[in-house]
């Protein structure tokens with residue numbers, strides 16, 4: 001988890017109690033923050049990372065880092081999970097990820113294609129229909145719920161702007177939505193692998209081992225994908241041994257405590273700005289991340305995505321497509337947690 005940029009001073013609880021006794025809902029600090037953040041955000045519309053996920057870490061200390069053309073697959077567990085990835089998705093799509101790339105496919109490194117906008121290619125797969133119902137549910141009830149949630153998922157992606165042929169939703173018995181079941185890592189690997197092969201995916205995005213909400217299905221995703229990468233099937237191994245194939249890298253969305261909430265975008269803006277400034281001042285400052293061998297994950301530069309106000313609203317519009325999931329709790333969580341604003345990524349180093 002990140003050691004920097006997480007000052008514990010997200011002090012939204014320290015606002016003085018209103019002593020005028022009005023007790024109106026607007027005196028709640030949260031609401032004020034909620035108003036403040038969009039205003040501040042308008043002042044600091046941050047640029048997306050210039051070349052997100054494009055930098056391949058050098059394999060040895062002497063090698064120079066290599067740039068790849070990211071071919072990205074986002075793996076989610078349930079319809080509506082895509083919402084927590086909205087800042088990343090919107091940044092990638094707006095950078096041309098959903099357009100045809102001009103460069104030849106496969107790890108082309110021609111630097112010139114990176115001039116201007118980053119051209120990433122982006123796909124997404126959701127591994128279940130989210131047909132969980134509290135009471136265990138008769139089959140027909142579950143099926144109906146699954147169908148409904150699939151439609152919501154479609155509408156949500158339409159709002160986010162990903163074309164139909166770039167997204168899939170699976171419905172396979174071993175990977176059923178179930179809040180008390182871990183998914184089998186092998187099964188996750190089996191389901192994800194065909195997409196890797198078919199689209200020469202070299203960058204996989206998913207939850208981290210805490211899974212944002214600690215839902216066991218979410219947590220099964222990085223485990224399954226790590227399994228796929230560390231013990232590749234014969235088919236995948238053959239594919240990877242071909243010249244030019246790039247072993248997919250796995251990036252995991254950092255789970256942060258809920259109290260890193262709505263203030264975080266501002267903190268992130270500020271610390272981003274401060275870091276940029278620092279880099280300018282001491283132009284050769286070494287990377288703050290010593291990629292020590294003991295580390296399991298590593299922060300890599302340029303993998304923080306902060307939505308501006310337009311994208312933030314778009315994220316919310318996508319969220320609101322998930323009508324079956326709407327509850328005051330869900331809305332409150334989305335409002336106080338930062339994922340609809342900010343995504344931070346760490347690479348899983350296997």
Ligand SMILES: *[C@@H]1O[C@H](CO)[C@@H](O)[C@H](O)[C@H]1NC(C)=O
Nearest residue numbers: 136137176178179180181182
């Ligand atoms: C969910 O998983 C638990 C634990 O594996 C299992 O006992 C239960 O039957 C599952 N529920 C459904 C609806 O599949």
